[in-house]
Amino acid sequence: MTKPGIPKGTRDFSPAEMAKRNYIFGVIRSVFENYGFRQIETPSMENLSTLMGKYGEEGDKLLFKILNSGDWAHDLQDEELLGRNSIRLTNRISEKGLRYDLTVPFARYVVQHRDEVTFPFKRYQIQPVWRADRPQKGRYREFFQCDADVVGSDSLLYEAEMIEMIDQAFRKFGFPVTIKVNNRKILAGIAELIDAAEKIVEITVAIDKLDKIGMEGVTKELAERGLSDGQIEKLKPVILLQGNNQEKIASLRETLKGITIAEKGLDEMEFVMKCVGESDIENKVEIDLTLARGLNYYTGTILEVKADNVEMGSISGGGRYDNLTGIFGMEGVSGVGFSFGADRIYDVLTMLNLFPEEAQRGTKLIFLAFDQKGIEYSLPMVRKARRAGIATEIYPEPAKMKKQMTYANNNNIPFVAIVGDNEMAEGKVMLKNMVSGEQTLMTIEEIIDKIL
Amino acid sequence: MTKPGIPKGTRDFSPAEMAKRNYIFGVIRSVFENYGFRQIETPSMENLSTLMGKYGEEGDKLLFKILNSGDWAHDLQDEELLGRNSIRLTNRISEKGLRYDLTVPFARYVVQHRDEVTFPFKRYQIQPVWRADRPQKGRYREFFQCDADVVGSDSLLYEAEMIEMIDQAFRKFGFPVTIKVNNRKILAGIAELIDAAEKIVEITVAIDKLDKIGMEGVTKELAERGLSDGQIEKLKPVILLQGNNQEKIASLRETLKGITIAEKGLDEMEFVMKCVGESDIENKVEIDLTLARGLNYYTGTILEVKADNVEMGSISGGGRYDNLTGIFGMEGVSGVGFSFGADRIYDVLTMLNLFPEEAQRGTKLIFLAFDQKGIEYSLPMVRKARRAGIATEIYPEPAKMKKQMTYANNNNIPFVAIVGDNEMAEGKVMLKNMVSGEQTLMTIEEIIDKIL
Numbered sequence: 001m002t003k004p005g006i007p008k009g010t011r012d013f014s015p016a017e018m019a020k021r022n023y024i025f026g027v028i029r030s031v032f033e034n035y036g037f038r039q040i041e042t043p044s045m046e047n048l049s050t051l052m053g054k055y056g057e058e059g060d061k062l063l064f065k066i067l068n069s070g071d072w073a074h075d076l077q078d079e080e081l082l083g084r085n086s087i088r089l090t091n092r093i094s095e096k097g098l099r100y101d102l103t104v105p106f107a108r109y110v111v112q113h114r115d116e117v118t119f120p121f122k123r124y125q126i127q128p129v130w131r132a133d134r135p136q137k138g139r140y141r142e143f144f145q146c147d148a149d150v151v152g153s154d155s156l157l158y159e160a161e162m163i164e165m166i167d168q169a170f171r172k173f174g175f176p177v178t179i180k181v182n183n184r185k186i187l188a189g190i191a192e193l194i195d196a197a198e199k200i201v202e203i204t205v206a207i208d209k210l211d212k213i214g215m216e217g218v219t220k221e222l223a224e225r226g227l228s229d230g231q232i233e234k235l236k237p238v239i240l241l242q243g244n245n246q247e248k249i250a251s252l253r254e255t256l257k258g259i260t261i262a263e264k265g266l267d268e269m270e271f272v273m274k275c276v277g278e279s280d281i282e283n284k285v286e287i288d289l290t291l292a293r294g295l296n297y298y299t300g301t302i303l304e305v306k307a308d309n310v311e312m313g314s315i316s317g318g319g320r321y322d323n324l325t326g327i328f329g330m331e332g333v334s335g336v337g338f339s340f341g342a343d344r345i346y347d348v349l350t351m352l353n354l355f356p357e358e359a360q361r362g363t364k365l366i367f368l369a370f371d372q373k374g375i376e377y378s379l380p381m382v383r384k385a386r387r388a389g390i391a392t393e394i395y396p397e398p399a400k401m402k403k404q405m406t407y408a409n410n411n412n413i414p415f416v417a418i419v420g421d422n423e424m425a426e427g428k429v430m431l432k433n434m435v436s437g438e439q440t441l442m443t444i445e446e447i448i449d450k451i452l
Numbered sequence: 453m454t455k456p457g458i459p460k461g462t463r464d465f466s467p468a469e470m471a472k473r474n475y476i477f478g479v480i481r482s483v484f485e486n487y488g489f490r491q492i493e494t495p496s497m498e499n500l501s502t503l504m505g506k507y508g509e510e511g512d513k514l515l516f517k518i519l520n521s522g523d524w525a526h527d528l529q530d531e532e533l534l535g536r537n538s539i540r541l542t543n544r545i546s547e548k549g550l551r552y553d554l555t556v557p558f559a560r561y562v563v564q565h566r567d568e569v570t571f572p573f574k575r576y577q578i579q580p581v582w583r584a585d586r587p588q589k590g591r592y593r594e595f596f597q598c599d600a601d602v603v604g605s606d607s608l609l610y611e612a613e614m615i616e617m618i619d620q621a622f623r624k625f626g627f628p629v630t631i632k633v634n635n636r637k638i639l640a641g642i643a644e645l646i647d648a649a650e651k652i653v654e655i656t657v658a659i660d661k662l663d664k665i666g667m668e669g670v671t672k673e674l675a676e677r678g679l680s681d682g683q684i685e686k687l688k689p690v691i692l693l694q695g696n697n698q699e700k701i702a703s704l705r706e707t708l709k710g711i712t713i714a715e716k717g718l719d720e721m722e723f724v725m726k727c728v729g730e731s732d733i734e735n736k737v738e739i740d741l742t743l744a745r746g747l748n749y750y751t752g753t754i755l756e757v758k759a760d761n762v763e764m765g766s767i768s769g770g771g772r773y774d775n776l777t778g779i780f781g782m783e784g785v786s787g788v789g790f791s792f793g794a795d796r797i798y799d800v801l802t803m804l805n806l807f808p809e810e811a812q813r814g815t816k817l818i819f820l821a822f823d824q825k826g827i828e829y830s831l832p833m834v835r836k837a838r839r840a841g842i843a844t845e846i847y848p849e850p851a852k853m854k855k856q857m858t859y860a861n862n863n864n865i866p867f868v869a870i871v872g873d874n875e876m877a878e879g880k881v882m883l884k885n886m887v888s889g890e891q892t893l894m895t896i897e898e899i900i901d902k903i904l
Contacts, residue, residue, distance in 0.1 A: 002781070003563060003564050004499075004501075004502055004560045004563055004564055004780050005499065005564065006494070006495050006498065006499065006502075006560075006564070007495065007497050007498070007499055007547075007548050010495030010496075010497060011495060012492065012493070012494050012495065012561055012564070012565065013492060013493040013494075014492060014565070014568065015490030015491060015492055015575070018490070018491040018492060018493060019490075019491070022491070033814065033843050034838050034841070034842075034843050034844070035838065035843075035844075035845070036814065036815040036818070036843055036844060036845035038467030038470070038471075038814045038815075038863070039467060039470040039471070039474070040464065040465060040466060040467055040470060041464070041465040041470060042458070042464050042465075043458050043459065043462035043463060043464065043594055044462075044496065044550075044580060044582070044594055045459050045462060045516075045582075045594070046458065046459070047456075047457065047458065047459055049456075050456055050458075061521070061522075062521075064497075064518050064519075064521075065518065065519040066516050066517065066518055066519070066550075067516075067517045067518070067519050067542060067545075067546055069513070069514075069516075069584040070513075070538070071538045072538050073536040073537065073538040073541050074536055074538065076536065078534060081533040081534060081536075082530060082533060082534075084525040084526055084528065084533075085525065086522070086523045086524050086525040086526065089525050090519060093519075094519055095459075096459050098496075098518075108456045108458075109464055111455060111456055112455050112456055112457065112458070112464070113464065113466070116466065118858070118859055118862035118863060120848060120859075122845070123467070128496060130496070130497075132521040142495055142496055142497070153848050153849065155848030155849055157827070157831075157846065157848045158848060164835070168838075275831070278831065278832070279831075279835060280835060280839075328456050329454070362485065362488065362490045363488040363490075366488075375609070379609075379727070379730065379731075380730070383616070383731060383732060386486050386487065386620075387732075389486070390486075391485050391486050391487075391488055392486070392487075392488060393487070393488035393574070394609065396572060396605050396607030396609045396610060397605065397607050406570070407570055407572075410570035411490070411570060
């Protein structure tokens, strides 16, 4: 018998994994709600007209497309068929695709429901997305995104709130992170400073290597990328930017003086830093000009989170955008959004062994009996424990002790109630604590008290 | 500007709808876990080899199929293309489909992971499924199923547990239901009694009309369906079956005496009824021989739930099956499963206005300030409230009172903290209870105490 399988890049989640995943989603959800975000869900499939062209040419290819129902081949022309142009034929036989992220469906949602939505609209969304990417370690074809966005306001309070929210979430997860902050307007100002707007990505990539290759290396790399000596000279204070956040802002104010867009970006950053500074956040917040995620998308603040002391890429990120819904014809909707990377958080919690005990248990109590009489004796107690809110099972047959204990062990059940003749004679059961090994003869009321 | 839309038969869920749906899923989940069921999740897409042929010919057509990635048209032959046989071509250009239910993926899961799973395996699963059905009122192309199954045991305790679980769930939802119980083996015995195994569905359909068309009508209908007078005469005690559950069982024992399969079915039913009778369940449990759901699938107990006093089809159902995993080559895995119909429960709760207040609120408290000073005054209080676990917002700009109050109203926020000059002078805020209209000058500590 050959085992059936699942499509590559997809995953089954076992009960043990689900408990941990639910813990992560629960923390994220509770933080989102604590900050006033409201949940929405959108359909797994969107019209291809909604999805196509929103993620670049490469993205179009990575969309999972759904074949039209019914006799889809019937109306195709001979030439179309024999042309074997997969892209063109796809347009003819598929009208729907699986969502690729939560951002485009959210933009579609806002435009479609704009008459029902009150702005600013704080929404969160935790749903799977699908990408026909080449599967590899840590990259899946189906994975969950956990996004929070506020749209319809350009208030910088929301940027500060995002940072506080990130801090809250990782404090709950129990490992320290560094929250890196950049601002697209400052990067634009830097590009303006050296008159090289189109080189902004290359510049940030080169600067990012300062620690590794030193100023000399960076200079060399920038020259290779076509920057003149004069341009590199002007960039020097930016490349060598150091100190705490205040000092960095002060230095940039000096370097970028008179460049309107940069000054606006520095004002924004200063305001956000001030708000955050007055809060009770515990994780480090660090200005990092090399942070260049989503540069074609973000227009103001850019955020990224890295776990401290762990070899792992960014585990969450987000930023401010100015035109979420323009793609659907509704202009001028500014917003700021943030996405928690649940899979990577899962990996970090696993590496650091930080999942709480609670996230690793299902059933709390199981009754083991060895004859029909024992089972009947147990059932009213099983019900009592359940009514008291304790997740309870009874092994359904009078099987051998070893078999029943294996069941309890494999399912990681912490309390086992053993029902033998002696226990029944006393009107009690023998409660075994599976962690400590301790055994005590108890009534069901005592057990309920103990477990609660 | 034309509004973008979503594929027909799919839905967006707004924050208000999500809160209610989460309430329903939360109740179901808590009941499942209380009874020791463990959650799994399976991928949205399965290999078509897993799905095809499992739901009949019609089911195969209703599967959403995913177009292969890449240059899928490249290798197709001229004849294949020009044949325009949509079914045959689909096999060549699609390898994956969206899951149609949670049962087949669960069977696939059990077989694939049989070395990791401890039997009996109590699993629950709450995930969307997709069917390319013609959309109509109450029928969607994407909808959630909420299934609990125990596999790897034929203990009838699990049937009793399912009924108790159903009772628990609907007690939590707060409306009375009738839990109807049948047993496939009894139906098989009835068919054997009149030597008409192939007519079992017609018989149940005809009997079901007794209330409407009377014994005469039923007799006529059965005759039309090819039953002889002798057969109908033999059926009479079954058709006219009355009384409480005990009386029904007694009457059937008489009628079906000596028919082994029926006696087995009656033993099963009697055991389940005895267990349930000793429990504390509050909803009615009723033997109903006309219950004929899933007759090609269920082999023992059949369950169905109807809301009392509400015009609505069955809102949940399930039963015992003997060969879940045989389709994947693993024989002899018996199980019993149950599925809550979340969409219909949603409709009943809406009709009866039974959603708890808690399921209809997000943010608990919002601060409204009218200048920058007011906002800065509020921020530390916003943080305090959040740290205390209260979902809190601040309106991000010093907008007009009316606009801010509209925001609070539209978002159904029960407490509004108004921050004007007088309030600031006193070191307090004016807390308005949006339900009662009451206003009180309070400190943030007092507000936190009040709301918690």
